[in-house]
Amino acid sequence: MANTIVSIVPVPAMVANDGSEKSTVSATVQTDGSPAQAGVNVIWDITGGDGPSSSTTDDTGVAKIEVTAKDGVATITVKASTTDDLTGKTTLITTYVPLKAPVVLNASDEDGWTLDHYDIEFGVQAEIPYYNNVKVDQEVTFYWGDAWSTSLFVTEDNLPPYILEIPAAFTVNGEYDVYYDVRDNAGNPPVSSSHLAITVDDEGSLTPVLVMPQVAEADPYINMSDVADGVSVLVNYPSMAEGDAISLYWVAYDSQGRKIEAACDTQQYDVIADQKSVTFTIEQTKFYPNGMGYEGYAEVYYTVLPAGATAKQLSETCRCLVDTVPA
Numbered sequence: 001m002a003n004t005i006v007s008i009v010p011v012p013a014m015v016a017n018d019g020s021e022k023s024t025v026s027a028t029v030q031t032d033g034s035p036a037q038a039g040v041n042v043i044w045d046i047t048g049g050d051g052p053s054s055s056t057t058d059d060t061g062v063a064k065i066e067v068t069a070k071d072g073v074a075t076i077t078v079k080a081s082t083t084d085d086l087t088g089k090t091t092l093i094t095t096y097v098p099l100k101a102p103v104v105l106n107a108s109d110e111d112g113w114t115l116d117h118y119d120i121e122f123g124v125q126a127e128i129p130y131y132n133n134v135k136v137d138q139e140v141t142f143y144w145g146d147a148w149s150t151s152l153f154v155t156e157d158n159l160p161p162y163i164l165e166i167p168a169a170f171t172v173n174g175e176y177d178v179y180y181d182v183r184d185n186a187g188n189p190p191v192s193s194s195h196l197a198i199t200v201d202d203e204g205s206l207t208p209v210l211v212m213p214q215v216a217e218a219d220p221y222i223n224m225s226d227v228a229d230g231v232s233v234l235v236n237y238p239s240m241a242e243g244d245a246i247s248l249y250w251v252a253y254d255s256q257g258r259k260i261e262a263a264c265d266t267q268q269y270d271v272i273a274d275q276k277s278v279t280f281t282i283e284q285t286k287f288y289p290n291g292m293g294y295e296g297y298a299e300v301y302y303t304v305l306p307a308g309a310t311a312k313q314l315s316e317t318c319r320c321l322v323d324t325v326p327a
Contacts, residue, residue, distance in 0.1 A: 001031050001032050002031070002032060002084040002085070003029050003030070003031050003036055003040050003082045003083075003084045003085065004029065004030050004031075004082070004084065004085045005027050005028070005029060005042070005080050005081060005082060005085050005088040005089045006028050006029070006030050006089070007027070007028045007089060008025065008026070008027045008028075008078070008079075008080050008088075008089040008090065008091045009025070009026050009091065010023045010024070010025045010026075010067070010078065010091050010093045011023065011024050011025075011026070013091075013092075013093055013094065014093065014094045014095065014096055015067075015068065015069055015076075015093060015095055015096075016069065016095065016096060016097075016098035016192065016194055016195065017069045017071070017072055017073060017074070017095035017096060017097055017098070018069070018071055018072075018098060018194050019050070019068045019069050019070065019071055020068075020098065020101070020179075020194040020195040020196070020197075021068065021069075021098070021179075021192075021194075021195050022066040022067065022068055023066070023067050023068075023076075023093050024064055024065075024066055024067075025044075025051070025064065025065050025066075025067055025078050025080075025091065025093075026062050026063070026064045027042050027062065027063045027064075027080035027088075027089065028061060028062050029042060029057050029061050029062070029063060029082065030061065031061075035060065035061035036057050036061035037057070037059075037061070038056070038057055038058055038059045039056050039057060040056060040057040040061075040063070040082065041054055041055075041056055041082065041083075042054060042055055042056065042057065042063035042080050042081070042082060043080070043081045043082065043083075043088075044065055044078065044079070044080055045078070045079040045081070046067060046076065046077070046078050046079075047076065047077040047078075048069065048070055048073040048074075048075060048076040048077060049067045049068060049069050049070055049073070049076035049078070049093065050067065050068050050069075050070060051065045051066060051067040051068065051078075052065045052066075063080070067093065069093075069095045073095060074094070074095055075092050075093065075094055075095065076092070076093040076094075076095065077090060077091075077092055078090065078091050078092075078093065096191070096192075098191075098192055098193050098194040098195075099131040099132060099180075099182065099191060099192065099193040099194070100129045100130075100131050100132070100193060100194065101129075101179070101193055101194035101195070101196055102126050102127060102128055102129070102142065102178060102179065102180055102193060102196060103126065103127040103129065104124070104125075104126050104127075104178060104196060104198055105119075105124065105125040105126070105127075105266065106119040106122070106124075106247060106266060106268065107119070107196070107198055108268065110245050110270065111245060111305060112199065113196060113197055113198050113199060114198075114199045114200075114201050115171070115198065115199070115200045115201070115202075116201055116202065116203070116303070116312060117202045117203060117204055117205055117206070118247065118249060118301075118303055118314070119247070119266075120168075120171050120200065120202050122249050122251065122264065122266055123165065123168075123261065123264070124165070124166040124168075124171050125163060125164065125165055125166070126142065126144070126163075126164045126166060126178065127161050127162065127163055127164070128140060128142060128160055128161060128162040128164070128180050128193075129160060129161050130159070130160040130161055131160060131182065131193065134154060134159060134160060135154065135184065136154055136155060136156055137153065137154065137155075137184070137185045138153070138154040138182050138183065138184055138185075139151055139152075139153055139154075139182070139183045139185075140152055140153070140154065140160070140162070140180055140181075140182050141180060141181055141183070141190075142162075142164055142179075142180040143177070143178065143179055143180065143181075144166055144170055144176050144178055145174075145175070145176035145177050145178065145198075146177075147170040147174075147176065148166065148167060148170040150164065165261075171200055171202075172200065172202075173200050173201060173202055174199075174200055175197060175198070175199050175200075176197075176198045176199075176200065177195055177196075177197060178195065178196040178197075178198045179192055179193045179194065179195040179196065180192070180193050181193065205314075206303075206312065206313070206314040207314070208301075208314045208315055208316045208317070209313050209314065209315075210237040210302070210304060210313055210314065210315035210316070211236075211237050211238075211315060211316060212300075212301070212315055212316035212317060212318040213233050213234060213235050213248070213300050213301065213302055213315060213318050214233070214234040214235075214236075214318070215231060215232070215233055215234075215300060215318055215320050216232060216234070217231050217232070217320075218318070218320035218321065220320075220321050221321045221322065221323050222287070222298075222320055222321065222322045222323070222324070223323050223324065224293065224324050224326070227284045227287040227324060228284060229284070230281040230282060230283050230284055231281070231282045231287075232279050232280070232281055232282075233248060233250070233279065233280040233281070233282060233300060234277060234278075234279050235248065235277065235278045235279075235280065235302055235315075236276060236277035236278070237304065237315070239306070240271055240275060240276060240277070240278075241271065241306065241307055242271055242272060242273045242274075242275070242307060243270065243271060243306075243307025243308070244270070244271040244304050244305065244306050244307055245268065245269075245270055245271075245304065245305040245307075246268065246269045246270075246271065246278060246302055246303070246304050247266065247267075247268050247302060247303045247304075248265075248266060248267045248268075248269075248280050248300070248301075248302045249265075249266050249299075249300070249301055249302065249303075250264060250265040250266070250282050250286070250298055250299075250300050251264050251298060251299045251300075252264050252286070252289070252294070252296065252297075252298045252322070253296045253297055253298070253299070254294055254295070254296040255295050255296045255297075256296075257296075260289050260294060260296070261289075262286075262289035262290055263286050263287065263289040263294060263298075264286070265282050265283075265286050267280050271307075287322065287324040288324060292325075293323075293324030293325040293326060294322065294324060294325065295322065295323045295324075295325050296321075296322055297319055297320060297321050297322055298319070298320045298322055299317050299318070299319055299320075300317065300318045300319075300320060301314065301315050301316070301317040301318070302314075302315045303315070
């Protein structure tokens, strides 16, 4: 019995040239003219891209792989063959230069583009940056995987960057292909950004094991004079070591316990060699949300992903009273 490649199809047939977007390539195999059974091995030869060197057919006689571009290539050549059919079939995947990638708050290459419980609890924000060739009347559509999308139009009074709040209903555990595309009003094909593979991994709250951050200005109130140059937050846990990834959270509430989104802040820092403490600064603007002071409090805490570890640690929470309302 001879296993022969009868077709090869890439979807999509064009991907970003920075390796951030995948094309699923399918090869259909026949055995002596009939659909192949599951388990037939297909050999893949990829030039200009990355992907597996082999895969096997499913119950329909189709073998699939995912292919990404090597950085900067113009085309990717993909060949599928079998030991019975060394000639096989070949297809081309073209590439394009993507727009600048979106930014997802608290997700980075250092943490594997992962959002944890405290990132989700703080609130997930995404930013569409100022991209190349911004023009009025363009339609910009942001995609949070298949779960959620939103569109807006570029106007003279509404230019990028755009800050988006991701609804909590769409930040459940899972993987999300995050990107945006831009359409003009002439009906041309949309231009896409680089893609981010964001993972939401909310394993619930942790038991605090690290010392709380220190806020010297909270004595006990942080008032108008205290915030003039920003408010310092000192983090100095005993086990601090080079490569530790620290995420600081400053969560603001009014006197009724309602969260004030515009007064919240989160910052990240990677510890360098011989460092024993880290000082974060909460800018003055965070104490005047929407241009006005507020009376309430802030809860301040941090998480640490120790160098080489996979599990984060949580600090105790420091509660600071805030009153920046003019007398």
